[in-house]
Amino acid sequence: MAWLGGLVTQLLHVALMLFAAPLLVGVLRWLKARLMGRRGPHPMQPWRDLLKLLRKRPVLAESASIVSRVAPYLALGATLLAAGLVPSFAFGMALAPVADLLLIGGLLALSRVALALNGHDAGTPFGGLGAGREMTFAVFAEPALLVCVMVFAVLIGTTNLNAIGHGLSDGQIGVRVSLLFAAVALVAVALAENARVPVDNPATHLELTMVHEAMLLEASGRHLALWELQAALKMLVWLGLLATLFLPFGVAAPGSGPFSWAVGLLAWFLKIGLLALALAVFESAIAKMRVFRVPEFLGGALMLALLAAALIFVSTGLA
Amino acid sequence: MGFGDLSYDVAHLLGGAMLLISFVLLYQRRIFALVNALALQGGFLALAALWQAYVQAAPQLYVTAAIALIAKGILIPIYLRRMVTQLPPARRAEPASGIGASMIAGFLLVGLSILVVLPATSGARALAREDLAIALSIVLLGLLMMVTRRSALAQIAGLMTLENGLVLGAVGVAGMPLVVELSTAGLVLVIAVIAGIFARVLHERFESLDTSVLDPHRGEGS
Numbered sequence: 125m126a127w128l129g130g131l132v133t134q135l136l137h138v139a140l141m142l143f144a145a146p147l148l149v150g151v152l153r154w155l156k157a158r159l160m161g162r163r164g165p166h167p168m169q170p171w172r173d174l175l176k177l178l179r180k181r182p183v184l185a186e187s188a189s190i191v192s193r194v195a196p197y198l199a200l201g202a203t204l205l206a207a208g209l210v211p212s213f214a215f216g217m218a219l220a221p222v223a224d225l226l227l228i229g230g231l232l233a234l235s236r237v238a239l240a241l242n243g244h245d246a247g248t249p250f251g252g253l254g255a256g257r258e259m260t261f262a263v264f265a266e267p268a269l270l271v272c273v274m275v276f277a278v279l280i281g282t283t284n285l286n287a288i289g290h291g292l293s294d295g296q297i298g299v300r301v302s303l304l305f306a307a308v309a310l311v312a313v314a315l316a317e318n319a320r321v322p323v324d325n326p327a328t329h330l331e332l333t334m335v336h337e338a339m340l341l342e343a344s345g346r347h348l349a350l351w352e353l354q355a356a357l358k359m360l361v362w363l364g365l366l367a368t369l370f371l372p373f374g375v376a377a378p379g380s381g382p383f384s385w386a387v388g389l390l391a392w393f394l395k396i397g398l399l400a401l402a403l404a405v406f407e408s409a410i411a412k413m414r415v416f417r418v419p420e421f422l423g424g425a426l427m428l429a430l431l432a433a434a435l436i437f438v439s440t441g442l443a
Numbered sequence: 444m445g446f447g448d449l450s451y452d453v454a455h456l457l458g459g460a461m462l463l464i465s466f467v468l469l470y471q472r473r474i475f476a477l478v479n480a481l482a483l484q485g486g487f488l489a490l491a492a493l494w495q496a497y498v499q500a501a502p503q504l505y506v507t508a509a510i511a512l513i514a515k516g517i518l519i520p521i522y523l524r525r526m527v528t529q530l531p532p533a534r535r536a537e538p539a540s541g542i543g544a545s546m547i548a549g550f551l552l553v554g555l556s557i558l559v560v561l562p563a564t565s566g567a568r569a570l571a572r573e574d575l576a577i578a579l580s581i582v583l584l585g586l587l588m589m590v591t592r593r594s595a596l597a598q599i600a601g602l603m604t605l606e607n608g609l610v611l612g613a614v615g616v617a618g619m620p621l622v623v624e625l626s627t628a629g630l631v632l633v634i635a636v637i638a639g640i641f642a643r644v645l646h647e648r649f650e651s652l653d654t655s656v657l658d659p660h661r662g663e664g665s
Contacts, residue, residue, distance in 0.1 A: 300452075301459030301577065308463065420542045424470055427550045428463075438557055439573045 126379050127218070133376075133385065134208065134218035140389075141207040145356035146170040148363070148400060153327075155404035170356065177349035185246040185342050192245045192342065196350035199238035203357045206231040210364040213388030215286045216378020223285045225273045229266065232317070232361070235354060236262060242351075243339030254338025257415060261323065261335070264422035265313045271429035272306045272313075276369070278436045279303075285368060286378075293372035300439065305432035307370050312425035314362040316418070318355070321407040323418050333412065360396075367395040450498040451571070457491040458577040458611060462553075465584040465604055469549050473536045474596050478523045481600050485515030488607050495614045503621040504614055510628045511610065519603060519635050523596060526639060530652070537594050545591045552583040574615050581608030595642040595652045599635065606631045 150167035157164025184192055209223040209231075217223075236258065243255035277283050279300070280291040316323045319336035328334055340351050368375070374391025376384035413421060464484040471477050489512035496504030527535060556579035564572045585605025589598045606627070613624065642652055649656045 301455055301462070301573070304456060304459045304463065420470075420546075423543050424466070424546055427546050428466065431550060431553055434554060434557060435573060435576075438561065438576065 126216075129379055129381075130216055130218040130220065133214045133216070136385075137212050137214070137217055138204070138208050140212060141204075141357065141360060142353075144396075145207075145353065145360045146174055148360050148396065149352075149356045151397075152359075152400050152404055155401060156408055159404055159408040170352070174349050174353060177352070178346055180345035182343070182345035182347040185248075187247045188245055188342065191241050192347070195238040195242040195245070196343070196347045196354070199235040199242075200350045200354045200357070202231045202235040202238070203354045203361065206235075207357050207361050207364075209285065210361055211286060211289060211368055211375060212364055213392045214376040214378070214380070214385055215290055220286045220378070221284075225276065225283045225285055225288070226270075228285070228361070228365070229269050229273065232358065233262070233266060235358065239339055239351075239354075242343065246342040248342060250338045250341055254335050257335045258339065261316050261418055261422060264419055264426050265316050268309050268313050268422065268426040268429045271426070271433050272310050275302050275306045275429070275432045275436050278433070278440060285365075289368045289372040289375060290377075292369070293375065300436070302432040302436040302439065303370070305428045305435070307366075309425040309429040309432065310366060310369070312421065312428075314366060316422055316425075318359045318362055320403065322410060322413050322421065325412050333415070335415075363396050363399045366399060367392070371395050450494075451574075453494055454491060454498070454615065455574060457487055457494060458574050458615075461487045461491070461607065461611060462577050462580055462584075465581050465608075466546070466549060468600060468604055469545055469584060469588055470542060472542075474527050474530075474594065475524070475535060477597060477600050478520050478527060481523070481603055482516055482520035484604060484607055485511055485517075485520070488611060489516055491611055492614045503624070506621060507610065507614060507624050507628075510624070511607075514628060514632055515603065515607065519632075522635065522639060523599065526596060526642065530646075537592070537597065541591065545587065548587055548591075549584050552587060553580040556580045556583055571615070575612060578608050578612030578615060581605075581611060584608075593653050593655050595638070595645055595654055598654065599638045599642065602634060602638065603631070 147167060147170070150165070150170045153169070154164040154167045206228045208217075208219055209228055211217060211220070211223070240255035240258055243251035243258070245251070273283055276288050279302070280288050282288065282291075315321070319326055324335040325333060326336070328337070336355065340348065343351050374388055374394075376388040461484055464480050464487065467480045468477060468484075471480060489508045492504050492508035492511055496502065496508060553576075557576045560572055560576040560579055564575060582605050585601045585603075585608060588601030588604065592598050592601060609627065610624070645654070645657075646652055
């Protein structure tokens with residue numbers, strides 16, 4: 125009956141992800157507004173926007189090719205699959221055997237490629253500019269992610285996310301400097317990947333500074349809804365990844381019953397809520413950096429990840 | 444592997460946090476943030492000394508912790524902060540050039556310190572070796588900061604973080620005499636004051652804290 129439990133948790137998990145992703149964006153906006161002394165829109169507002177946009181027909185530019193039609197589905201599909209792989213309230217879901225960190229990184233990279241192609245497709249200068257910037261940031265962000273994966277692979281002996289979360293939560297490993305460095309590097313990468321404040325401002329439409337929004341300027345109607353859902357899901361994937369890797373507490377073990385699932389669900393809401401609050405405070409406290417400084421910021425993240433890898437080789441006695 | 448030893452884990456994490464702050468110091472160009480990071484590093488150093496005092500049951504290390512907290516966590520940052528507030532706002536940041544190169548150099552220095560420490564301590568436990576490597580890295584990063592920065596205040600900050608690394612390495616090994624610690628702490632306070640006076644004179648004479656303005660006055664002829 126283990127496969128049945130795995131299937132049920134997997135389906136529940138995907139439904140939870142789809143429901144919670146726009147809600148997370150709404151909660152983040154609301155928290156930021158409250159922190160800045162504004163009242164802020166209702167947390168369900170992104171959901172309402174999504175439902176409204178989904179009913180609308182997309183208007184495509186005359187110069188748009190098939191890429192503009194296919195890219196939103198490709199990106200959303202890849203991100204949804206990645207979201208299905210990152211555990212939320214239970215380990216050992218049906219897709220757990222393939223929940224590999226490298227696969228998740230690859231799926232996110234695939235959705236990024238679709239997004240950049242979409243930016244280029246209509247041939248407007250802003251789209252191309254945004255796509256170029258996104259790819260420049262990826263040059264640093266993706267190696268940093270891969271090196272962090274290597275740290276976990278050396279420490280736990282696998283790149284499977286379930287095994288890593290399980291290995292870290294039973295307390296055998298202890299606190300490691302490498303984990304601290306990898307955490308800082310991954311947080312920096314997550315900020316860049318989700319176009320959050322020091323790298324990009326999610327609330328602006330100022331042409332000179334935007335990255336993520338610039339690639340979506342030509343999207344409308346249903347396609348825009350898909351892109352917004354994709355961005356929200358990516359955000360949730362990254363927060364879930366950080367929660368699984370660095371706060372793997374309270375997650376239900378494989379093959380456990382509905383009661384542990386409920387406990388895991390509560391823990392998951394707590395963890396994601398804490399991360400969202402930390403993100404909102406961080407974003408309210410600091411200013412966006414110049415675009416030319418972002419490669420330095422992400423290069424610093426890459427350095428920290430390399431450092432974590434170097435130290436993990438020393439402390440495990442491999443060097 | 445069995446690394447469940449709490450006393451090493453905590454010491455290790457505090458050392459790691461200090462190394463992380465060293466990289467922040469290397470990366471940060473605004474002098475105010477630099478001073479804040481330096482104060483934070485002093486605080487972590489005090490915590491590390493406190494933890495070692497508790498673990499090794501060595502009362503003199505409590506004195507070390509108190510000195511670290513009062514001198515490096517509070518007094519020197521306040522002193523530097525007062526100097527920064529006398530500067531015009533445009534001078535409170537350095538031009539952000541060469542950050543990438545200095546980060547890479549910092550990374551290589553950490554690698555170097557690992558390579559140096561490992562053969563020298565082949566008998567010791569893995570985590571103790573890593574702690575020594577971290578302390579040596581902090582020292583080297585402080586040196587790197589003094590070499591690469593042009594602002595006199597940033598160079599003072601580099602000197603302070605160098606000394607933080609020294610003390611971190613010293614408290615990690617059991618049995619450092621209190622006399623050594625007291626004299627080092629006194630030395631650093633004196634150096635900080637002298638460096639501050641030097642920076643102030645530099646500012647008065649040249650209206651700048653950039654030490655490169657001194658280069659034409661080295662008397663080497665031209």
